[in-house]
Amino acid sequence: MSQTDTALQTASSHLPQPVETRNPGLPLDLSWVRAVQANTSAIERRAATLPGRRSVKKDYQAAWLLKAITCIDLTTLAGDDTPGRVRRLCAKARQPVRADLLEALGMDGITTGAVCVYHDMVETAVEALHGTGIPVAAVSTGFPAGLSPLHLRIAEIEESVKAGAHEIDIVISRRHVLTGDWQALYDEMRAFREACGEAHVKAILATGELGTLRNVARASLVCMMAGADFIKTSTGKEPVNATLPVTLTMIRAIRDYHERTGIRVGYKPAGGISKAKDALVYQAMMKDELGDRWLQPDLFRFGASSLLGDIERQLEHHVTGAYSAGWRHAIG
Ligand SMILES: O=C[C@H](O)COP(=O)(O)O
Numbered sequence: 001m002s003q004t005d006t007a008l009q010t011a012s013s014h015l016p017q018p019v020e021t022r023n024p025g026l027p028l029d030l031s032w033v034r035a036v037q038a039n040t041s042a043i044e045r046r047a048a049t050l051p052g053r054r055s056v057k058k059d060y061q062a063a064w065l066l067k068a069i070t071c072i073d074l075t076t077l078a079g080d081d082t083p084g085r086v087r088r089l090c091a092k093a094r095q096p097v098r099a100d101l102l103e104a105l106g107m108d109g110i111t112t113g114a115v116c117v118y119h120d121m122v123e124t125a126v127e128a129l130h131g132t133g134i135p136v137a138a139v140s141t142g143f144p145a146g147l148s149p150l151h152l153r154i155a156e157i158e159e160s161v162k163a164g165a166h167e168i169d170i171v172i173s174r175r176h177v178l179t180g181d182w183q184a185l186y187d188e189m190r191a192f193r194e195a196c197g198e199a200h201v202k203a204i205l206a207t208g209e210l211g212t213l214r215n216v217a218r219a220s221l222v223c224m225m226a227g228a229d230f231i232k233t234s235t236g237k238e239p240v241n242a243t244l245p246v247t248l249t250m251i252r253a254i255r256d257y258h259e260r261t262g263i264r265v266g267y268k269p270a271g272g273i274s275k276a277k278d279a280l281v282y283q284a285m286m287k288d289e290l291g292d293r294w295l296q297p298d299l300f301r302f303g304a305s306s307l308l309g310d311i312e313r314q315l316e317h318h319v320t321g322a323y324s325a326g327w328r329h330a331i332g
Pocket residue numbers: 075077116234235236237270271272273303304305306307
């Protein structure tokens with residue numbers, strides 16, 4: 001088998017998905033939560049060296065980028081979203097890379113991991129993705145601030161599930177973290193998880209608003225104890241969204257949780273990830289810290305509205321040797 005074949009097999013390994021047991025959660029263990037620390041300067045030092053540590057080139061890079069596409073929650077979360085824009089986004093999710101490029105790469109049948117929209121756009125997205133197997137994710141619970149009354153946040157989840165969302169991206173109440181009220185955070189997350197039913201729940205921590213990496217680590221753990229299927233960094237609307245130090249902190253919390261419980265929880269960095277080279281750094285970090293299993297779309301997603309365009313541009317360069325203008329790979 002040639003190097004190209006091996007590399008591209010890595011990309012197509014998203015096709016038959018391993019079935020992961022959902023995280024059932026645990027009773028809140030406050031002593032475990034309070035024991036969690038984060039050594040900020042060590043985490044920042046390690047994160048700063050990461051972009052230079054691993055570099056994949058040529059066919060391997062193309063394979064990693066194709067894999068990254070399968071992990072994108074292709075997102076539009078704008079006040080001026082329309083059914084037309086969402087349908088165009090869904091068309092892009094079904095065929096994320098131009099057919100001639102895919103053919104040159106020896107690939108077919110690749111899709112994004114999901115499409116992520118506000119509740120009002122769920123029905124349109126579900127209809128547009130009918131028969132593709134691509135799940136629709138709905139942001140929920142008063143996204144992005146999460147400050148509406150609890151019963152309305154729960155009703156919003158239920159409405160989105162009824163409208164056909166397979167995944168619900170909830171926002172936590174940041175004040176519970178900032179005041180150290182872990183019981184309140186746990187109860188809220190548990191209620192959200194219950195309202196989701198069969199739909200998978202991603203807990204958005206809004207890490208840019210949590211103050212310290214120790215808070216990020218503790219909030220990650222509490223959300224996992226309360227049954228989150230994924231923990232996600234940001235809404236994309238905070239002043240600081242996904243970063244490498246936050247990512248290290250959260251994926252180490254996922255690793256600890258797995259070591260203690262045997263349960264794998266997924267990770268979704270979101271907000272401001274728009275370059276193919278950044279996606280490669282995140283993938284390398286997942287591989288280093290958690291292993292290959294966490295590179296599959298059932299355990300790893302990028303929340304991104306414009307990453308796909310840059311990846312497609314890099315793939316075109318790989319195939320043709322030339323860069324095209326970014327607008328040629330418009331998402332919507
Ligand atoms: O969850 C997804 C984010 O809102 C997308 O953020 P972005 O537009 O910066 O890629």
